[in-house]
Amino acid sequence: MDRPIALRDTLTGERVPLDPPAAAGTVRLYYCGPTVYGDLHIGNFRTLATFDVLRRALARFGYRVQAAMNITDIDDKMIRRAAEEGVATSEVARRYEARFLEDQAAMGIAPPDRMPRATEYIEAMVEDIAHLVERGAAYAAPDGSVYFRARAYPGYGALSGQNLDAIRVGARVEPEAGKEDDLDFALWKAHRPGEPAWPSPWGPGRPGWHIECTTMAARVLGRPLDIHGGGSDLVFPHHENERAQAEALDPDPFARRWVHAGLLLMDGVKASKSLGNVGPLRELRRRYDPMAVRLFFLTAHYAHPLSWSEEAMDAARAALVRVREVATRARAHLRAIAGRAGSEAVDLALDAQVRRAVQAFDDALRDDLNAPAANAVLFDLGRTINQAVGEPELGSEALARALGTYVDLWGVLGVDVGGETAVDEDRVRRVEALVSARQAARMRRDWAEADRLRAELEAMGVVIEDTREGARWRWQTERV
RNA sequence: GGCGACGUAGCCAAGUGGUAAGGCAGAGGACUGCAAAUCCUUUAUCCCCGGUUCGAAUCCGGGCGUCGCCUCCA
Structure with missing residues (x-):
């Protein structure tokens, strides 16, 4: 090391x-x-x-x-x-x-x-x-x-x-x-x-x-x-x-x-x-969100010229949303599976992928500060985390470790992935009540009511993601 | 004129000898009441011409093109 x-x-x-x-x-x-x-x-x-x-x-x-x-x-x-x-x-x-x-x-x-x-x-x-x-x-x-x-x-x-x-x-x-x-x-x-x-x-x-x-x-x-x-x-x-x-x-x-x-x-x-x-x-x-600008800087090797353009900035902006959504999704999932012990095989597999990512990330930076390569590693890690979130046998600790690494490594590149907005227990309870009400509405195929509840949640800054295992919610990633 | 960097998919851009990362955009699929997201698949004769090599985007030579510095400048 x-x-x-x-x-x-x-x-x-x-x-x-x-x-x-x-x-x-x-x-x-x-x-x-x-x-x-x-x-x-x-x-x-x-x-x-x-x-x-x-x-x-x-x-x-x-x-x-x-x-x-x-x-x-x-x-x-x-x-x-x-x-x-x-x-x-x-x-x-x-x-x-x-x-x-x-x-x-x-x-x-x-x-x-x-x-x-x-x-x-x-x-x-x-x-x-x-x-x-x-x-x-x-x-x-x-x-x-x-x-x-x-x-x-x-x-x-x-x-x-x-x-x-x-x-x-x-x-x-x-x-x-x-x-x-x-x-x-x-x-x-x-x-x-x-x-x-x-x-x-x-x-x-x-x-x-x-x-x-x-x-x-x-x-x-x-x-x-x-x-x-x-x-x-x-x-x-x-x-x-x-x-x-x-x-x-x-x-x-x-x-x-x-x-x-x-x-x-x-x-x-x-x-x-x-x-x-x-x-x-x-x-x-x-x-532009300053972090989108930072992400834009990371697209090219530091020693090379880099061309500014609206298109490049739009791409960086979209990329930043993706970067942040990996984290908000993982946090939301962590909340849902808090304390769950996963299958050892699944957890170990995730740990191993994270370890490989860390290795590749460090190798890239040690090689003349190759930030674009390090950046690519983190997008891959983000995909790995998204896959893990969809894995029913995943344990919460393994996910927490992966997320922690993801956030830390972005930090090394100067990108602040962003935290949850201040946890407001009341607000969370209200959101969860609405989410279950919507689930109930969906169960009785009352789509009008379900959509109304989703709109209400959206107004509260909450995004619903319906998955095989039910609805998952997360705070809206700030659009920049 | 001197010195230096660069030319990779629609766009941005990694990759210094073993058959091409990543992001954005696009297409198809899975999932799905709808939506969004996600996941899977998919999109490259690596500027041109020679040469070296079993093998080159990668090395060498020659072109063409772009940019920087030579003046205050991150």
């Missing part, structure tokens, strides 16, 4: 096993979080959901995990947004951070253990930048900005597989005056009028984007990171630059492996706020 999980590493392209849980100590997981200048969209959340599933899977396999995700609360976009609104960047940051946390919770994403804000680590960044300057890895320009000498770091380009001479730099961006080389990037941006600024040995200014993650990851989690992740659009230049800075500071590897989530596509093109082809998640949340 302590075989390691393997993850594909962007740097080498190889599937690299993590140390087995017993030997791994605490797994340090860092991934790039949002810039809080506006609401996040569904593409952003795909990445966050990916790392959420990774954390849950690691925990399931016995790893201790420390997860950290940055909140970028100072950058060009923050400044622009604040200027548009005529308020301080900190106000924009606070507002959108709160909205982000709300979205994150609604999506069932467990908050990372640490969520450092960039503005709270500026002194540490300045320290790191100063060290880089001392070592000659970076230099101050006349205007007070500080740049990193990209070409001086021998591994530059390795993470993204870039051939430095082929990089088209400055083709479409006006070259920044003061750089020695077009590939160099800013560690510290000199103050411009109207912008927030912090003191530094090079004059007032603010940190560049890349240094923020490097500094915070090292301070908050410590080096080396076991896993450093983010969306695959961050591979170059962001992660390439992070890696260069970090290893110029300390030549030991910054991250033992890099994991990148595939992008979400809208109409075949990357979902992107700047392209304007995607709205905020909170709008989508009004139309």
Whole structure:
């Protein structure tokens, strides 16, 4: 049970096993979080959901995990947004951070253990930048900005597989005056009028984007990171630059492996706020159950692109109903057969099927977090449970075990199957009275009365399923 | 132009050498007063052309096509 999980590493392209849980100590997981200048969209959340599933899977396999995700609360976009609104960047940051946390919770994403804000680590960044300057890895320009000498770091380009001479730099961006080389990037941006600024040995200014993650990851989690992740659009230049800075500071590897989530596509093109082809998640949340969105994310492997569409979401929505109905049906049946001892053969057969499912599920997740395969296992398990419910010799304990496993495993994938609404004994008694009244009506072939009672039950949120052994009732699964 | 990913049923999508998971949609059947659900069965020349192999969706070569990164970006 302590075989390691393997993850594909962007740097080498190889599937690299993590140390087995017993030997791994605490797994340090860092991934790039949002810039809080506006609401996040569904593409952003795909990445966050990916790392959420990774954390849950690691925990399931016995790893201790420390997860950290940055909140970028100072950058060009923050400044622009604040200027548009005529308020301080900190106000924009606070507002959108709160909205982000709300979205994150609604999506069932467990908050990372640490969520450092960039503005709270500026002194540490300045320290790191100063060290880089001392070592000659970076230099101050006349205007007070500080740049990193990209070409001086021998591994530059390795993470993204870039051939430095082929990089088209400055083709479409006006070259920044003061750089020695077009590939160099800013560690510290000199103050411009109207912008927030912090003191530094090079004059007032603010940190560049890349240094923020490097500094915070090292301070908050410590080096080396076991896993450093983010969306695959961050591979170059962001992660390439992070890696260069970090290893110029300390030549030991910054991250033992890099994991990148595939992008979400809208109409075949990357979902992107700047392209304007995607709205905020909170709008989508009004139309779709967050768990349907999670289920949609699970249809593709995390590293592959995933195309959003109404059709795909409708499919996910229908699938979610199925997922939940397995549980509500099993619970209803459990209530009906409470305490029943089944046939040993039937119970053992169910146990064995559940055990096989667990095995297949774990194998799938250990294989580069293959959630679609794990997801398929759970649909099969759902079918197994439905079959078991139709089995007259089934014992209640075996069914309870199967249901418990089903709910737990969906939980590992971040899908909340949902519990019964608060058990209201009175309501249950009323339902049961109506159900038996309807049964009696059916016995005397009084279909009108039977249908009337069914309608009454439906109005109470109860679904009747007539089976060979009589009527079974369950609470209506919420349609989403 | 450089680097990378991908092309599997009507749609979404797993599957890295041994004759194709799963979801959605469709069809047939069982069950059934009706209904709903469920269960069973069923729907694929794996983009094209070569090659390696006893055997390839899977490996190699060549096409064609799509997407990402190279610029802020999950």
